[in-house]
Amino acid sequence: MSWQPIILTLELAALTTVILLIVGTPLAWWLARSGAWWKEAVATVVALPLVLPPTVLGFYLLMLLGPNGPGGWLASLWGARSMAFTFEGLVIGSVLYSMPFVVQPIRNAFEAFGDRPLEAAATLRASPLDTFFTVAVPLARRGFLTGAVLGFAHTMGEFGVVLMIGGNIPGQTKVLSVAIYDYVETLQWDEAHLLAGGMLVFSFTVILTMMMLEKRIGRGGQ
Amino acid sequence: MSLSVHFHGTLGRFDLDVTFEAPGRGITALFGPSGCGKTSVLRCAAGLQRLNGRFALDGDVWQEGRTFRPTHKRPIGYVFQEASLFPHLSVRTNLLFGHRRTVGRGVPEHIRLGDVVDLLGLGHLLDRSPEHLSGGERQRVGVGRALLSQPRLLLMDEPLAALDRFSKEEILPYLERLHGVLSVPVLYVSHDIAEVERLADHLVLLRQGRVVAAGPMQELQADPTLPIARMPEAGVTLPAVVAGREDAYGLTLLRLDGGNLLVPGDLGPQGTARRARIAASDVSLARNPPEGSTILNALPARIVAAERHDDVQMMAVVALGEEGRGARLLARVTRKSWDALGLSPGQPVYAQVKGVALVQETM
Numbered sequence: 348m349s350w351q352p353i354i355l356t357l358e359l360a361a362l363t364t365v366i367l368l369i370v371g372t373p374l375a376w377w378l379a380r381s382g383a384w385w386k387e388a389v390a391t392v393v394a395l396p397l398v399l400p401p402t403v404l405g406f407y408l409l410m411l412l413g414p415n416g417p418g419g420w421l422a423s424l425w426g427a428r429s430m431a432f433t434f435e436g437l438v439i440g441s442v443l444y445s446m447p448f449v450v451q452p453i454r455n456a457f458e459a460f461g462d463r464p465l466e467a468a469a470t471l472r473a474s475p476l477d478t479f480f481t482v483a484v485p486l487a488r489r490g491f492l493t494g495a496v497l498g499f500a501h502t503m504g505e506f507g508v509v510l511m512i513g514g515n516i517p518g519q520t521k522v523l524s525v526a527i528y529d530y531v532e533t534l535q536w537d538e539a540h541l542l543a544g545g546m547l548v549f550s551f552t553v554i555l556t557m558m559m560l561e562k563r564i565g566r567g568g569q
Numbered sequence: 570m571s572l573s574v575h576f577h578g579t580l581g582r583f584d585l586d587v588t589f590e591a592p593g594r595g596i597t598a599l600f601g602p603s604g605c606g607k608t609s610v611l612r613c614a615a616g617l618q619r620l621n622g623r624f625a626l627d628g629d630v631w632q633e634g635r636t637f638r639p640t641h642k643r644p645i646g647y648v649f650q651e652a653s654l655f656p657h658l659s660v661r662t663n664l665l666f667g668h669r670r671t672v673g674r675g676v677p678e679h680i681r682l683g684d685v686v687d688l689l690g691l692g693h694l695l696d697r698s699p700e701h702l703s704g705g706e707r708q709r710v711g712v713g714r715a716l717l718s719q720p721r722l723l724l725m726d727e728p729l730a731a732l733d734r735f736s737k738e739e740i741l742p743y744l745e746r747l748h749g750v751l752s753v754p755v756l757y758v759s760h761d762i763a764e765v766e767r768l769a770d771h772l773v774l775l776r777q778g779r780v781v782a783a784g785p786m787q788e789l790q791a792d793p794t795l796p797i798a799r800m801p802e803a804g805v806t807l808p809a810v811v812a813g814r815e816d817a818y819g820l821t822l823l824r825l826d827g828g829n830l831l832v833p834g835d836l837g838p839q840g841t842a843r844r845a846r847i848a849a850s851d852v853s854l855a856r857n858p859p860e861g862s863t864i865l866n867a868l869p870a871r872i873v874a875a876e877r878h879d880d881v882q883m884m885a886v887v888a889l890g891e892e893g894r895g896a897r898l899l900a901r902v903t904r905k906s907w908d909a910l911g912l913s914p915g916q917p918v919y920a921q922v923k924g925v926a927l928v929q930e931t932m
Binding site: 463464466467468469470471472473474475477478482485486488 | 670
């Protein structure tokens, strides 16, 4: 059995989580604080992957990232033909697919503490940016933890989107879930057992750790 | 007058249109029933809410026309009804939150951590987390945190309203001490007249988004046409000085503007300044110096004004001294006695004071 799919999956999940925290945090902040009437429409778009079959999302991503879509044009800038069936394409897909799992908990956490702490900080001369980093983010740390763990774990387990836009290229796009599928298809039951069992233990550990951490953080503040 | 306030706009169900000036020292209370817009005025002064208008402190304009200075650029301290401490920071870091952003950036330090800790009795709390404090302690930290941001204007939004009676009594003496040492003006929102009388020097009466009256506390208290004179607990608070003692009877002589009062207890050495509260229901009027009465205090005075209070009672304002030039008291008397004695404004009377409450040490 090769370790490659496991390492690739961890790389993908880590990179996706980092990108999601960077992109998702301002988005969650805007969704939590803005008074714009169309913000719920944006929230709905973010939440779509929760409901859509992954193959539908994967199909549209394939159109977008393929040689005839904007992704193909983008890829042509560095001489590639397409962003489909590449690691980069996989990252884009994962970011979109896991976004609700990161944005939603962070948004909820931002909404939970209300306006008051931010107003208090403003009356104490903290600028909006200062307030964001010294008050809002620490108060929302539970949401960040939940979002990061869910985003990471969810990316590790995705299958449909990966299969549609990533395919099955060893070392590039062949992640864990695809590898398991492969082993089953080729009747390599032992290898499939090992990976599937590993995922089971991993998922159990992740959720248990998260719940324990949340409890501890919860006691320390809020 | 160094605080100039004018705001107008629509607030939910009614229009707010408030204009007043307040002195650059002492506590100005914004007083009125719940929902009269007093908190909105305070929030507008802080820039937390925006209505049209103008706001200036010592000629420094914070809002006028399109000029609107954001909250974090206004040198204010704001005390919320619920202390609103930062739960992720210790008491010490809460206290220093504003301090770091002012003194830490070159604003001259007028108020030091040590002073605030002493004044508000916070020494034993510094390393605790806000969630392990009582309501009264939390509010004291809230006041300290606001003071340490070196404000030029302190805004207090019903700081005692969320506290139980016990915590209120615990924190009031701290606020009174603060009043004695603080040199920045304070806008203090409250719907509790007892609190206002203990603390305020200046009063702005609000009702339905309008200013009913504004002026020095004693003047407004002694105006029988204002709604505060209609409250059951109406009365006046007057500055007083300890002028002597009758040790044999355990009494202290207090000098008011225009007369002296004997009150029970030892109120400190001669010259000590106190604030005396005399309730309208504790003052009765007599045409002649009373004889054969157990009431100790009967002060010569003159009736200045009178207003029918209800079917039974009159509210009279008397000025102490034979010429009627001293401090003013409210007296609530029955209409029957008023008519029987043939009382009317301008007449000399004796104001019999049955009780005096002492509300505050030094001013």
